[in-house]
Amino acid sequence: MEARAHIDQLYRQHGPMVLRRAQRILGNETEAQEVLQELFTSFLQRPAQLPEPPVKTAWVYSATTHACLNRIRNRKNRSRILEIKVAPSQSATQKPGSDGALWVQQLLARLPEDQAQAVVHYYFDEMSQEEIAEILGCSRRHVGNLLEKVQEVLNRMEGTR
């Protein structure tokens, strides 16, 4: 029960943050709620994966980012769901910005893990390169290189749109 109480506390402290970031990364409220449940269910089932308490915000950030990026990749590989539009344009019923969200999902799905993490932390979490370096466990220079590579991918995607 001690582990359960610890995870309950972790959930109350960090659950809102996990949900908010998952919504931002996945662009989908339903999937974000599933990630929230999956993540904490995983902690309950395998508490040994948690670091020694107190669990820091930065660690929960990393766990959430991994869970979301895995989901994006699994979505692409497993479910036959296409990131395309088949039906004719129906701007009257489309939510504003849905094309942008779709485009970001495509980007995250095609980037290597470290570059996708850099995108999430830099653009979604608005972290400095120093903060990203700390959370990824690498040098600031390496973070700069990751973001440069992302920029190259963005340029190529721009050329094919």
Added chain:
Amino acid sequence: MKPMLQRSRPEGCLSDLKLDQWLANELTDETLAAAQSHVEGCAACAERKRELDEQWRSFAVPLVPMPEAPAEAKTKGSARWWAPLGALAMAATALVWFQVEPTGERSKGSLDLGFYVNHAGEVRRGEPGEKLFPGDQVQFEVTSKQPMFLTIVSRDGAGKISTYAAERIDAGVDQTLSTAVELDGTLGPEKVWGVACEEFTAAEVLQRDLFEDGHVEGCLLAELQWEKVSP
């Protein structure tokens, strides 16, 4: 840089990580003093901190259950999406999913499900029962009188159950969903159910209710079918 990847706050502002660490009382005295000083002079960071604080205070998502109490996963109503989402649970429930055919009953209100199909580059509105081909791309559209959480569940000719889409929909007519599906090579009749619930329901739990009970309590149900044939 793409507009959707622009940062909203200027360089030098506090990151969400820093603000979250602040709310979690993880900042050192020195870092906290610097952050407080910055926020006092920065409207954007002050607003962002207020937003995060408000989200934390209003968080009302129930706690996940103890893993050794799987019976909770069978609970209906507001507790149903607490269910653990493990593969074992899915495998176990799959054994009974085929015992009951979903009835298509509508508990209240109405939900209409339609689709468009892209066959070899030609897009047309799909008709229930029509013949489709492997590789055809299908996008669903839905009409609902109220905002709901919609999940699209399929059972193909081989009996394989898939979730094609799960997203929040607004009240409105002929709303196309944001994702589409490409049909695989499994031939035969494929049934598709749209399940719209007022509250979020995890796909695995929803599928279990749908195929165990034939309906999902408190949710609207719409269905359609096509025949997947060889080209």
